[in-house]
Amino acid sequence: MRTVNIHEAKTHLSRLVEQAANGEPFVIARAGKPLVRVVAIDAPEASAMRRRGFLAGEIDVPADFDTMGSAEIEALFGGSA
Template sequence: MQINMHEAKSQLSALVEKARQGEKIIIAKSGKPCVEIVPCQVQPRRQPGRYKGRIRLSEDFATTPDEVIDSFEGN
């Protein structure tokens, strides 16, 4: 659906709802397509501890912050 800017101003709530339902909404300015209304992609909330027990560190992994820094700096 393409709608001009002036109409879109008065029908914004309805246009947003149509976009949320999957309809393609394009707003035109002077008859030329200008922008498209698309729904946001909602990121799922992170769950702390989701990988608990799944990640293992090798025995020779650096155990102190200084060892980690040294390994990146090549010391």
């Protein structure tokens, strides 16, 4: 997340607000100390965002996953199994 100082925020407020509305939140700081975070009103809460890869290494997918049960599925649909 980008951090800008108060002077820069005042100077470029329109552009910064537009970027935040488009999903690029930013932090306004005074003397390097973060004061406020600016995010779009409809931005999802951090806890509501889905994390990708959070089960990496936890699940084993069989090598024949793409063909598992194909004979049974063909039989169910009138195939020649």
